[in-house]
Amino acid sequence: MEEVKGLKCKTARISYLWNYFLVALIAIFLILLLPYLSFESLYSQLIFLILFSIILILFLEPEAEKVLREYIVTDTEVRKVEGIITKKTVSIPYQSVADIKTIKGVLGRIFNFGDVVVKGVKGDIIIKGIREPERITKIIENRIARLRGKKDEEPA
Incomplete structure (x- = not known):
């Protein structure tokens, strides 16, 4: 593994x-x-x-x-892994990310938790109920900007 x-x-x-x-x-x-x-x-x-x-x-x-779902933010993609015995993995490469949203309710604003929605070309990954969702959103945005910045510099 x-x-x-x-x-x-x-x-x-x-x-x-x-x-x-x-x-x-x-x-x-x-x-x-x-x-x-x-x-x-x-x-x-x-x-x-x-x-x-x-x-x-x-x-x-x-x-x-907590046992069934895990979300992984790597240098190249956002990945959602579900399951115990059989693992189902859904990933969205940063090249395919169309939009990122942070959703917080009233309690989420008070206790600093919420959802991060990563919208891709083919589907979405909703990172549910995590602490400090703005930090995760910022990390993903920075990695997308870094990746797209490299791609813009390479052809020139």
Whole structure:
């Protein structure tokens, strides 16, 4: 397996703040509901199972995202690698980059996280929920400018 040199990015847990907030709300609701649930009835068991499943899914989603996806910014391309057993790689060479955008929500501006959208000729790579997205955007823009600057100098 080849080792890729470049800046590796993973989704930050802070970008899933809403998930953790919902987990806390549902957990409080479940704790308040527990005295009224009779676990002898199927109805109560189903309610508990559904709420507990929602908590589990919301809590584990950030961990799954960190394990399943990796973003790599190299000297020549932006690469997204997905999967555990089978790896799917999508890459956009800097020559094919049409546009770069940084997207931050309200919480993203407060806690300094967001998405970087790299638009290529054939497709896009969305680097989701990373810390300091402006820094990553600036790195990519500098590498594109350096690459295009070299290409402009070579023919002359």
